[in-house]
Amino acid sequence: MDLESFNKLLLQSVGVGLAVFETNGQKLIFSNERFERWFGERTQGGTLTELFPQINAEKMEKRLEGGRAYSFDCELKTGMRSLSLSVEVTNRAMDSQEVLVAECQNVTKVRELEYMIQSYSSMIEKQNRDLKKEKDRVEKVLLNIMPKTVYEEWRQFGVTTPKRYDDCSLLILDFVGFTEMAITEDPAGLISELNDIFTAFDRIVEQFGCERLKTIGDSYIAVSGIPEANPDHANNIAGVALRILHFLKRRNRTHHQKWECRIGINSGAVIGSIVGIQKYVYDIFGPGINLAARMEAQADGMEIVLCEEMRKRLSPLFEVEEIGLRDIRGFGEKRLYRLLASDEISLHD
Incomplete structure (x- = not known):
């Protein structure tokens, strides 16, 4: 060749x-x-x-x-x-x-491989975005049912340790006649209004450095000094109570549906912990929350009721009115007061 x-x-x-x-x-x-x-x-x-x-x-x-x-x-x-x-x-x-x-x-096979890699990378990126979105959604839900520090402990260790809080204040609110309202009014419209009101309560609670613990039906529970200590917890929770009533009074002037609530506030010891295995909820137990519930039951519509021990913790800038002695189930005889105003908020018409 x-x-x-x-x-x-x-x-x-x-x-x-x-x-x-x-x-x-x-x-x-x-x-x-x-x-x-x-x-x-x-x-x-x-x-x-x-x-x-x-x-x-x-x-x-x-x-x-x-x-x-x-x-x-x-x-x-x-x-x-x-x-x-x-x-x-x-x-x-x-x-x-x-x-x-x-x-x-x-380079057909190379391009096909590059396309497969690119498609796979795009799929992984989408899955990661979806996972992050789902994680953020779950985190948002969990932060709605437990304080952030409790959530961080639970996320890091998988469990939380029940904690005793000796220096905290609590607020329990319940609407007057809500059961009858739920029967007679449009259910969807009523729940929409309740959501709007609770959203406004959340803003008020945040404004005073407190935290909404949970809602149960038409009941609203807020705390101060849990889980982070706050030396001004009594004044903060009292400020929240006054601001909530002030908000409802102004709202009732411009809305057909009138919302009246009873509020009980109290300072005392409680234990906070996550309860449940499949369905988590952060809850508090103890005499502090029990007495707050008793105060709410003693209140009339658009009243804030507290006992003498709570009154002594409040700043002199708060105005109270004595109700008198009442026999409180589980606590004996207590001297009760109505919270009327502060230097910033007045409930006087």
Whole structure:
């Protein structure tokens, strides 16, 4: 075999598609078997730009004049198949004349793999976004049923330790005649109003540095000094109670449905803990919350009732009115008071 035959055989057997074009006119001079199989009849008298219409002629000329290769990717239809080709055009010398050589590599499988990787990455990113969204939703729900510090402990360790709080204040609110309202009024409209009112209560509670513990039906329970200690817990919870009544009085002036509530406030010891295994809830137990519930039961509509021990904890800036001695179930005889106003909030008409 002579050298020329050997070179032709070598060009036919390489794993890339090779084509040689004239520098002037860019007419096809030679192509190997692989190139002809890909391009078929288009190789007959074709030119470089006819075979590769996606070529940027100006950009290619600048790169070739600078002694650099011009590379691009193209899609090629061959019957029912579609090939992805990576093409590199270079200036070469052949038989003492300059020619353009196009080397074409079939990168279809590489592109398919890249597409699969990209699709998989996009899917993973979407799953991560969905997981984060779900995690944020669950976290928001959990933060609505337990204080943040309790949630952080539960998230980190999987359990929480029941804690005793000796220095805290509590508020229990219940609406007057809610059961009758629920029967006679439009249920959807009534619950919508209740949600609006509780949302306003939450803002008031946050304004005074307190925390809404939970709602049970139409009952609303807020705390101060739990789980973070607060030396001003009694004044804060009293401020919340006054602001809530002030809000309801103003609201009732402009709304058809009148909402009246009873509020009991108290300072005392409680134990706080998460209860439940499948359904979690953070709750408090002890004499402090029990006496607050008894105070709420002693109140009339739009009244805030507290006992003498709570009154002694309040700042002199709060105005109270004595109700008298009452026998309180489980606590014996207690002197009770109505909370009327503070230096900032007045309930006097």
